[in-house]
Amino acid sequence: MEHRVDDLIRIFKECFEGTYQTRLVRGDFEPLYRPAQPGQALHEIVFAHGFFSSALHEISHWLIAGPQRRLLEDFGYWYEPDGRTAAQQALFERVEIKPQATEWILSEAAGYRFRVSTDNLNGEPTDNSEFKRAVYQQVCHYCEEGLPARTDIFRRALADFYKTPSDLCVKHFSLANLR
Incomplete structure (x- = not known):
């Protein structure tokens, strides 16, 4: 079966948009979790470059994050870019x-x-x-x-x-x- 990110976006929406006010968004660059800002209804899980695996990975971080972490950009975690010791x-x-x-x-x-x-x-x-x-x-x-x-x-x-x-x-x- 073909693995299309649009299907993943729809499945995520059906599971969580109504109950957790969160949507999955195709991004152009680096992945990012953005909690809703004033005047914005939904939190956003932005995955990189439209990649299916990136979407699954970012969803995984969201699924693990507790309620307080889901109020923080990127769940409040640090990220050390490529080139680590x-x-x-x-x-x-x-x-x-x-x-x-x-x-x-x-x-x-x-x-x-x-x-x-x-x-x-x-x-x-x-x-x-x-x-x-x-x-x-x-x-x-x-x-x-x-x-x-x-x-x-x-x-x-x-x-x-x-x-x-x-x-x-x-x-x-x-x-x-x-x-």
């Missing part, structure tokens, strides 16, 4: 475990390939095998303990639209296939 990269990877595990689960529900992103092409070379293991372990945890409510709502909507298995099961994920 090994120490900066290690910190980046620690905070990216849950978002990337969530993105993997959403990708699986959409029947879309998932690739771990270390987002540091011009930085110090590092071994990301431990990061991949941590993302996989978080996916396993979600499979065993269940997903947060909003994440489960969206995962089920994706599975329904893309006609993928509706159950969240660890057998659908493999560390060996993780790129």
